Amino acid sequence: MPGFTVHGMDVGKWLARQRKPEVWQALTGGQRERLEQLGITPPAPVQPEVPAQPSTAPVSAFERGVAALAQYKARTGSLVVSRGHVEGVKVGGREYPVKLGVWIMNQKGRRAKLTTDKLSVLAALGLEWARKG
16 A cells, blocks of 8 residues: 555555554554554564574584585486595585595495495495495
């Protein structure tokens, strides 16, 4: 209804102002009652949205490497990564640069010490050397 004027007063702007919570609270009880009789009520209080907080739990180097490898594989369709390649990956709400080529070589070198779970994750991504054999 903005733009509708009576005696030079923009009724729509006046009405919008009356509905502001701070103005509505400043009105007398009788003024609020008269507005309510006309079907004019203040808008319901808006609950502020709580933004999702990134996880504060530490993300292990292994988890970052797995996420980076999965992202690289999805993007390129390959697991062949140059030794100097750095893959930026977002894990737990934070961005991490992962030296992916170095990480893969380190995992391969430590494969005898890796847990069965970690080897399974790497094998599921397609790294042949991680398969039990």
